[in-house]
Amino acid sequence: MIAARRIEHAVASALYETASQHLELGSVLPGDRATWEAAGRARQRATLETVVEQIRYDHSTERAVMRLSSSQEVQVGIRKSSFDRKRLSFPGESGAPQLPRISRIMALAIRFEKLLRDGVVSNYVGLAGHAGVSTVRISQIMKLRSLAPSIQERVLFLAGDSSLSEAGLREIAEEIDWRRQEQMFDQLRTRCVQA
Secondary structure (H helix, E strand, C coil): CCHHEEEEEEEEHCCCCCCCCCCHHHHHCCHHCCCCCCHHHHHHHHHHEEEEEEEEEECCCCCCEEEEEECEEEEEECCCCCCCCCCCCCCCCCCCCCCCCHHHHHCCCCHHHHHHCCCCCCCCHHHHHHHHHHHHHHHHHHHHCCCCCHHHHHHHCCCCCCCCCCCHHHHHCCCCCCCHHHHHHHHHHHHHCCC
């Protein structure tokens, strides 16, 4: 399965590459890619819907064919995975070590809560659509927001390759007493260090 966001990004990239050859595209797309990226997702999707009539994807070749509203077809590559086995580097990215997975998930939970609070999405279904995951996964991620604030902070700033499990943290989040959560977290950290 490919997340809708990945498809939309690949489609937008292909449209910008071919915009100079198609007057229709040049008149609909914002002048530069930065303006496109700054536009909200709903506006991007609405723009794509006015230009793209149909997308056919072939999983075996990882290629899609877009039929534009002008009946012209454009091919685009859309990878199933955002990365190969080797780590990708991006312009401006330092050689700093990557944050532990659990730290990134904690940050994602905080980001999701902000999207809900700001009204960007109205519920977990909207979050799931925005993130390209299931509502069950959203619930799992959001469960981390039930952790004591001090635990959330410690998780965000973990150093190196942490062996803390998301499932272990969700179990701690079931406890409503933050002092008890702190004790459980310390026990979990001790078990992880000893393992």
